[in-house]
Amino acid sequence: MRSPSVALLAFLAELAFVSSVPAALSADDLQARARNALAQTAGEISVPGLRRPVKVLRDSWGVAHIYAETQSDLFFTQGFVAAQDRLWQLDLWRRVGEGKLAEVLGPRAVQRDRFARLLRYRGDMNKEFASYAPDGREIIESFVRGVNFFIEFSRDRLPIEFQLTGIKPEPWTPAVCVTRMAGYIMTRNAGMEVARARLIRELGVKTVEELVPTDPYRPLEVPSGLDLEGIDARILANATGAGAASRFDPLDGSNNWVVDGTRTTTGKPLLASDPHRPIMLPSLRYMVHLVGPGWNVIGSGEPALPGVAIGHNERIGWGITIYGIDQQDLYVEETNPDNPDEYRRRGRWVPMRVEREHIKVKGAAQPVEVTLKFTAHGPVIYEDANRHRAYALRWVGSEPGSAGYLASLSVGRARNWKEFERALQRWKVPSLNFVYGDVDGNIGWHVGGLAPVRKGWFGLLPVPGAEGRYEWRGFLRATQLPHSYNPASHFLASANNKLIPPGYRQELGYDFAAPFRYQRIEEVLGAGTRQSEAASVAVGRRVLSEPNDERSFHEPGRDGFHSVPELTQRSEEPIQGRGGTRPYQFMGHRHGFETKEAFHGLAARRDGLAL
Incomplete structure (x- = not known):
């Protein structure tokens, strides 16, 4: 070291x-x-x-x-x-x-x-x-x-x-x-829209539906008037500061759970929050304890922001994981060949809003002038002059109150479930699963985040911006987001997977994590064994692969992704788990992740990008 x-x-x-x-x-x-x-x-x-x-x-x-x-x-x-x-x-x-x-x-x-x-x-x-x-x-x-x-x-x-x-x-x-x-980096899914468009261009709609199905399932339909040519990773390159290709979600994720007092050794709720942020020095989190008028909260937050994002006060505790609300859409605007600062909007050319700023650059004698353009849908993040297109990003960050994690200034002062729910009305970014426990023995789960309303379309692909057919129709109220309070199961958990109550009809997102982590947590917590603090820590450390239940993770020391020829060969290789030796085709989620990444690589190479 x-x-x-x-x-x-x-x-x-x-x-x-x-x-x-x-x-x-x-x-x-x-x-x-x-x-x-x-x-x-x-x-x-x-x-x-x-x-x-x-x-x-x-x-x-x-x-x-x-x-x-x-x-x-x-x-x-x-x-x-x-x-x-x-x-x-x-x-x-x-x-x-x-x-x-x-x-x-x-x-x-x-x-x-x-x-x-x-x-x-x-x-x-x-x-x-x-x-x-x-x-x-x-x-x-x-x-x-x-x-x-x-x-x-x-x-x-x-x-x-x-x-x-x-x-x-x-x-x-x-x-x-x-x-x-x-x-921005905690919202989604413009990158997935680009990735799907690239794969459809190479493989066709039906093949992509089979290889990369949405969850919950929705049929893929290329919007009328959308030309898939030219939709590639360059569109989002500046969004990350590098020319890397847009990727499907890798094999990572966060977990949290809460168990009520009937299932714990203390008779009080036990809450665990396992947000998988990278191990870095300095850390992306900052621990602090704040005691003052109206405040007695301890936990971790963002170093550069006031308050505590994950923690507890004298009355309640809460934990978080990402919940996959689709908070971004990419609009393909048609620009005027005679004036690239104009775009088509409902049958006529209208001007973009144009701002110019100067950026100081190390080693340069003069600042660099940059042009910032905006359409009715949001900032123009990429222009394709040859095809007379501009790509505008509609995202929730344009709304007031959507700086990440700052609504913890309200959450940290909640003293019961009703106050906690009211505080979550202020939570917009990022979209999260909140698990909750309080000193009175109550437990709860509530999704927090600003959820756009789309009518007649699902936000799975970039959409044409000219005709106004693909517009947001406002946002869901916080009370319309999924939640549960004191369930009969006596526990609640999340692992970035699809958590949608039976009969829930609102459209939130389609790119949730595979459920195998959640299923394992649910199995352990639902077994009836009383949970202690040590037992709860042990749940987070489990690495068991269960082929018969299609639960697995990548190999230690490897990233778990392989080329297309490797997939063909390896699909019959055995892997050892608690349920015995099974070939890869029984390992549904692992095989699916590897397939996604293999075809991501195919599309990236076609775009002329190095992985």
Whole structure:
């Protein structure tokens, strides 16, 4: 294992910062400088602007427990300690969200910055802040003041990453917390629309329906007037900052469950939340404990945002996994051959909204001017001049209150199921399964997220934008989303799979995860054995493959994906599981995932893209 100092140098080199690192700097020197730059976490700090003294206790894990007498002081301090621990991460998060990465990464980040600026929320900011909580603006402004105070407080002793790169952290504004890039990566399914279109172009509708069926099943129908030629991975390349092909979902996912007191050793509900975020340093999550007027909540959240996204207060606890509401649609706009800034809208040419911005670029003498275009459906993310097309993204992030996870400012203060349900009315991005338990013994499950209403179409493929036949008809009310409270089963669980109650008629999405993880959790929790904390942890660690029930996972040390010739050969190879030795054709989900990826590779190669 590499030492932290060596790993840091490698990371900086990858970001093209290495030219700023002194050549003679040894690992020991780097360690010493890093230690000297650590933030003060003991003693007293004089902070102008605090209304009352605030106490911050660090536990053995380094988690900050913040005790404040006013709400503004509480969130000021959360911003301050988050910056103490994660300023480098916070500064990169800000640059990603604001579209300012090129200032430190150079020309290769310009298109990603342009995309971030396309996604910027351009609506009423008062409505935006109030969407998360009635006091949302006050909380966010307090948090930002705390971040900025630490930046000023540490100007002469910035964290080691800043010292080595020469980068200076910039002050935050409340708008940083509501940038949309973080929420965008947690929404879906424009990438799947492109992937399906590519496969249909190569294989035909019927073959794709058989190889990659939707869940729940819906027939694929290419919209009238949609030309599949030219719909390929380049459309979304700038959405990720790289020219990678759009992919079907890989073999990963999250799990959560809650068991009521009749099935636990304590007689109280037991809740587990297992969100599968990548293992990174620094982590994508940030643990904190917030205690102040109206607040006593502990758990993890996004480092750059106030509040706690997953956790508990004195009365309730909650956990999350992704739920596959389709929150994106890709519109193919017909552009005027004589004026690419016009597009056809209900029988006539209408102007796009055009904005021009300047992006500062590392190493460039002058900023780069970029053009941002918008149709009635949303930002134009790609233009095909040869075919006179523009691809516009309609997504929920254009609505007020759709910055990821910030509605936790309301969720964290709920004290019972009814208040929890009301708080979820504010939750828009990402779409999630919430499991719930409270000190009174109640358990629940509720989907949260903004769900577009489509009439007469399913959002499975890109759609023509000209005639207005494929428009959103508003959004479902939060009370219309699937939910359950104190079920007869005495437990609730989710694993990114399709969870739709019997008789439910709303259309939410069609790209849910395969159910084998959920089925295994359901089997264990439904066995009647009383669950302890240790037993619940053991559920999350199970790796058993059960061929007879079509449950499996990829091989250790391999990504589990194979080429088309390999699939033909391997379909008869045996694999050992608890149910005995069976050939691959019994391993329905695994075989299906591998088939998806094999044909994804076929389409990518036809597009001229390297995997």
